[in-house]
Amino acid sequence: MARRVLVVANETHGGRSLVDAIRARHEAGDADFVVIAPQNRPHSGYVIYDDAVRDAAQMRINETLDAIREHGISAIGDVMDPDPYTATLDAVREYRIDEIILSTHPETRSGWLRHDLIERLEHATGLPIQHVVVDVEAEREKNPEKHTLIVTNKTARCEALFEDLRRRASESPHRFLVVVPQEGGHGHHIEQAKARLQTLLDRLAREGIPAMGGIGDPDPYAAVANALQFHRVDEVVIATLPQMRSRWLRSDLIGRVQKITAAPVEHIEIDVSEAESAPAQSGAKAA
Structure with a gap:
């Protein structure tokens, strides 16, 4: 045996x-x-x-x-x-x-x-x-693959976010870590976050783009800080709703994250009207 x-x-x-x-x-x-x-x-x-x-x-x-x-x-x-x-x-x-x-x-x-x-x-x-x-x-110095942390919630199913990630993967070797902060600590919030995460992971998997992900703390700042604690992160991409509708932007999430990492932090603003437009698919395994 x-x-x-x-x-x-x-x-x-x-x-x-x-x-x-x-x-x-x-x-x-x-x-x-x-x-x-x-x-x-x-x-x-x-x-x-x-x-x-x-x-x-x-x-x-x-x-x-x-x-x-x-x-x-x-x-x-x-x-x-x-x-x-x-x-x-x-x-x-x-x-x-x-x-x-x-x-x-x-x-x-x-x-x-x-x-x-x-x-x-x-x-x-x-x-x-x-x-x-x-x-x-x-090992990081010897590995040319860029590890990108994606922080998203309502924008996870948005075509604009997916196209941005596909563009990045086509320009240089990338491995994506997707974190979807749950909006609360209860069952329906968790399931909603997992569904949004799964949709994005499935789409990336169908394109052969390396990615994994999981849900995070309801506080997006804590979710980012915890991801930085345990994973290699070469850059951070935060996808939010437009300025007037985003709680993340009102709490200065971008600026606060920039203070806790030397990695570049990029902000993508996406209109919620398309954020939930992609049909949910199952296949890739969410962490």
């Missing part, structure tokens, strides 16, 4: 060094992979919204799943406990793991290493653990 390999990562998901380690283990033969991430508590926002936290973790997992899929490797992905030690132990028990690949930042930046996570897991599980170091900043 194939050995079950657990891949544990958080902010380093999708890193080239991690993907290379999974590829090497795959090529060695007899391995099935389970990829997990903890549900990290976001730094921004006064209230923790479970759906947004879970979506954020799933997006991180998807970065690795998408990267290894390009090399013909399939895997199971699962969102686990917020504590990485508990998350790993839970996954080891649930999936009957035989070995672990654990990815961290370099030692000077890794909270996991400061808390001796590897040694504690070795003692608790008795399993072989391969430690992979991912230097996110160094």
Whole structure:
């Protein structure tokens, strides 16, 4: 039987060094992979919204799943406990793991290493653990693909937004991260945000444009700040309604986001009359 390999990562998901380690283990033969991430508590926002936290973790997992899929490797992905030690132990028990690949930042930046996570897991599980170091900043300099954060809500189904993203993808290699802030913390707001997100992801998928996404905190500023916390972002595109109708613009969202990131922040203004015009399609998987 194939050995079950657990891949544990958080902010380093999708890193080239991690993907290379999974590829090497795959090529060695007899391995099935389970990829997990903890549900990290976001730094921004006064209230923790479970759906947004879970979506954020799933997006991180998807970065690795998408990267290894390009090399013909399939895997199971699962969102686990917020504590990485508990998350790993839970996954080891649930999936009957035989070995672990654990990815961290370099030692000077890794909270996991400061808390001796590897040694504690070795003692608790008795399993072989391969430690992979991912230097996110160094890898970014070598990767020409631009990672663009798209922040949208009512404009997500708008033809103008889709055409803008398609143009960007045609001009240079892009990978889009779409965040749709839910307008409230209740069920119908969540479902509405997911439907809008899914429409845009489906359209991008049909064009073969790499994209993933999830819903975010109802406060768009917190949603952006949390995305910046966990993902590589080379530029930010914020799509809003026209000036007189946009709560985001009235709260100076553009200016506030510019203060928390060195990445360029671009504003696209879209008339709501076409914002919900695109028919909903299903197919691409929202995080």
